[in-house]
Amino acid sequence: MKHHAISVQDLNLYYGDKHALKDIKIDIEEKSVTALIGPSGCGKSTFLRTLNRMNDLISGVKISGVINVHDQNIYDNEVEVEMLRKQIGMVFQAPNPFPKSIYDNVAYGPRIHGMRNKNELDQIVEKSLRGAALWDEVKDRLKDRATGLSGGQQQRLCIARALAVEPEILLMDEPTSALDPISTAKIEELVQELKQNYTIVIVTHNMQQAARISDKTAFFLNGDLIEYNDTDTLFSNPEDQKTEDYITGRFG
Numbered sequence: 001m002k003h004h005a006i007s008v009q010d011l012n013l014y015y016g017d018k019h020a021l022k023d024i025k026i027d028i029e030e031k032s033v034t035a036l037i038g039p040s041g042c043g044k045s046t047f048l049r050t051l052n053r054m055n056d057l058i059s060g061v062k063i064s065g066v067i068n069v070h071d072q073n074i075y076d077n078e079v080e081v082e083m084l085r086k087q088i089g090m091v092f093q094a095p096n097p098f099p100k101s102i103y104d105n106v107a108y109g110p111r112i113h114g115m116r117n118k119n120e121l122d123q124i125v126e127k128s129l130r131g132a133a134l135w136d137e138v139k140d141r142l143k144d145r146a147t148g149l150s151g152g153q154q155q156r157l158c159i160a161r162a163l164a165v166e167p168e169i170l171l172m173d174e175p176t177s178a179l180d181p182i183s184t185a186k187i188e189e190l191v192q193e194l195k196q197n198y199t200i201v202i203v204t205h206n207m208q209q210a211a212r213i214s215d216k217t218a219f220f221l222n223g224d225l226i227e228y229n230d231t232d233t234l235f236s237n238p239e240d241q242k243t244e245d246y247i248t249g250r251f252g
C-alpha cells in the first residue's frame with residue numbers, strides 16, 4: 001500500500017459568505033496521480049490551491065481544518081509559505097513562463113533559494129529540462145527567450161521550472177486546457193513518467209484525461225467531495241448516483 005503524501009481533514013473554505021469547500025476529508029497517495037473532476041464552479045481549483053496555500057492571497061477567504069504533509073499541518077503558524085511552495089509546486093492552466101531566457105526560467109527558483117554556483121545551476125537546469133521532456137528540443141538555445149517556444153513547450157518549461165526546486169508534490173490546474181492534442185498527449189505522457197518520483201494532483205475538465213492518466217479520482221460537486229476512489233472503479237462502477245450522472249454526461 002502506498003503512503004499518504006497529503007492528509008486532509010475537516011477542510012472548509014469560505015469566500016465571504018460563499019461556502020466553497022465543505023468538510024473535505026481526503027488522503028492523497030504519494031507517487032501517484034490524483035485527478036480532481038467535477039462541473040465548473042464545484043471547487044476543484046479552490047481545493048487544489050488550498051494544498052499549497054495559494055488561497056491565502058485572496059482577501060475575504062476563511063479556511064479551517066487540517067492539511068497534513070509529513071505530519072505537519074501546512075496551516076500551522078510556523079509554516080513558511082515560501083518553503084511550502086518549494087515542497088509543493090504548481091503548474092497553471094495557461095503556460096506562464098517569465099519573459100526571460102529558457103535557462104533563466106528554470107534557474108529562477110534555485111537562484112531565489114540562494115544557489116549561485118554556475119556549474120550546479122547548469123546541472124539543475126539540464127536535469128529539470130530532461131525531467132520535463134524538453135531538453136532535447138531546447139539544449140541548443142537555452143539563451144533564447146522562453147516566450148518564443150510553442151504553447152506545449154512553454155508548459156513543459158513551466159513544469160521544468162517547478163521541478164528545479166526539487167518539490168515532492170506537483171499541483172496542476174488544467175495544465176493542458178490551452179494546448180493542442182499533440183502537446184496534450186506529451187504532457188499526459190510526462191505526467192505518467194513524473195509520478196515515479198513525484199506526487200501529482202491534477203484538476204481536469206476532461207474525464208477521458210482523468211481516466212487515462214490518474215490512479216485515483218475525486219469527484220466534487222457544489223463544494224462537496226462526493227466520491228473518491230480508484231479511477232477505474234469510479235468510472236466503471238461509481239458508488240454514488242451523482243457520480244454516475246456526471247460521468248455519463250447527464251449534467252456538467
Ligand SMILES: Nc1ncnc2c1ncn2[C@@H]1O[C@H](COP(=O)(O)OP(=O)(O)OP(=O)(O)O)[C@@H](O)[C@H]1O
Pocket residue numbers: 015018020038039040041042043044045046047058205
Ligand atoms: N476569488 C474568489 N472570490 C469569490 N468566489 C470565488 C473565488 N474563486 C472562486 N470562487 C467561487 O467558488 C466556487 C468554486 O470555484 P472554483 O474555481 O474552485 O471551481 P472549479 O471547480 O475549479 O471551477 P472551474 O472548473 O470553472 O475552474 C465557485 O462558485 C466560484 O464562483
